[in-house]
Amino acid sequence: MSREDLKTKLLEVFEAAPRLRDILLSSDDVHFVRSEMRNYLYNELMVRYDRDRDMHPLIWVAVRSAMAAFENILSRRNERMAGFSLLQYCVDLVHGTSGDQVEHPAPGFFAEMQHLVWGITGHISIYDDSEVTDCFVSEGREAAEIRSRDLSEMAAGIHGLVERYTWGMDEEVVETRERNKQRIMDYFGGNDEDWNDWRWQVRHVIRDADTLKDLVYVSAEEEEAVREARKHHVPFGITPYYVSLMDNEPDSTRDRTVRAQVIPSRFYVESFLRSRNEGQSMDFMLERDTSPIDGITRRYPMIVILKPIVTCPQICVYCQRNWEIDDVWQPSEKGMPRKALDKAVQWIEKTKEIREVLVTGGDPL
Ligand code: SF4
Known part of the structure; x- marks a missing residue:
């Protein structure tokens, strides 16, 4: 797809929200675009809070969530953490500032953006807005029965999709x-x-x-x-x-x-x-900062991880412990010294709030 085609597709996505589209077209200054889009979202949200009494609560919740998702896209903090600015990408694409060497988005990008924009404007396809579901105009038991039937239909659709795939018990x-x-x-x-x-x-x-x-x-x-x-x-x-x-x-x-x-x-x-x-820390879950005593990771109020060995019989690519694992489990692996392990267990005993202990080290079967 050429840069021009990508631009056309992106602007089509924003057609459902003409104001957002106009803002995107109005300037190649990403800071200005960011600020204007935020103002737009803020005003829209206030309209939903203050005046949009006819909107059904289910749609209202979806709109609010879509706005929050879009706010996250605009967040500079998130951009710093991701090392990428989607807003900058869109601005460059629309104004040609990236030249012809524009990066091609992954399949699904436009579909995701489209649903997000539809979400912001309340055009969500979960509840067909051309014939607003009957449960929105009914009340009490009648509304509940209609909604229950709708949900059953949704569930049947989901089952139909899931059953297309094989699973381990086939x-x-x-x-x-x-x-x-x-x-x-x-x-x-x-x-x-x-x-x-x-x-x-x-x-x-x-x-x-x-x-x-x-x-x-x-x-x-x-x-x-x-x-x-x-x-x-x-x-x-x-x-x-x-x-x-x-x-x-x-x-x-x-x-x-x-x-x-x-x-x-x-x-x-x-x-x-x-x-x-580059000497970057691979400890992306900040285990170093969440270990109150050797062998324990505590990140939640009532659950802790106990690590009797710093490896596993098999290595999961996504494992949060990969920063401290040197190699897969060896038969000679001794694990944590007995004294240290006892101390960790005593710490769990003393910390009365703990209700669950996840023992890592992986079951090989
Ligand atoms: S089984 Fe658990 S602890 Fe072991 S490598 Fe996989 S994710 Fe990590």
Whole structure:
């Protein structure tokens, strides 16, 4: 799509909110556009609060949420944290200040923006506004029954969408995974009893691209990413059980999410290495600042994380502990010294408000 096409598409998105569109067109000064858009949103919100009595509460709530989402897009704090300004992108696109080398948005960007703009203006398609749902003009039990029927229809639609996808209990998936299990057990020389023994699982953690390739289909890109990860000591490891959840056919797409959890992408490895080389902290959940005593992370009033070992039998790509994990669990891993672990447990005992303890370290099965 050319820059001109992108611009046309973006302006079409804003057609539902002509004032926002005019503001965007009025100046290439992002600060001015930001301030004018904020004023517009503020005034619109006040109108909703003060005068829009005819708007049904359900639509009102959706409008208010859409406005809050748009405010978040305009927030300079959010821009700083994301390292990207969507508003600047839109201004550059509309005024041509970015030249022809404009970045192409991901698929879905325009659809998301469109729904946001419709949300702000109250044109939400959840409740068809051309024939406002009967429950909006009824009251009491009658309104509740109509709404309940509407919700059942929505639920049926959702089920229809969800059922398009296979899941782990489908007969065919269960059989496929059973075959995978057999293949993996044969490779390592194990039996059913071994398979269900966590010690056997951790003894056979897959730690490199070659073994992974022997056990399951791996794309060239996945293989390269795993090799790079190993070469640069980016934590990587998968249990035999988890590999059995992956399909062995090159053209399968249904196991993408299963794979994405543990096979790092090239982008992930590159970003990881860049952050490390630049000396940036990988502790994105600020665990350092939320650990009142060794082995404990407390971020919530009643729940804590207990970390008896600083690794796992398999490494999740998204794990918030990756900043402190050097490698996947080794059979020689000793874990936290007994004394320190006792202290952490005593701390939990003394902190009476704690109701739940999440013990991390990952179950390999
Ligand atoms: S702690 Fe949880 S999220 Fe992190 S690697 Fe282990 S299992 Fe995955």
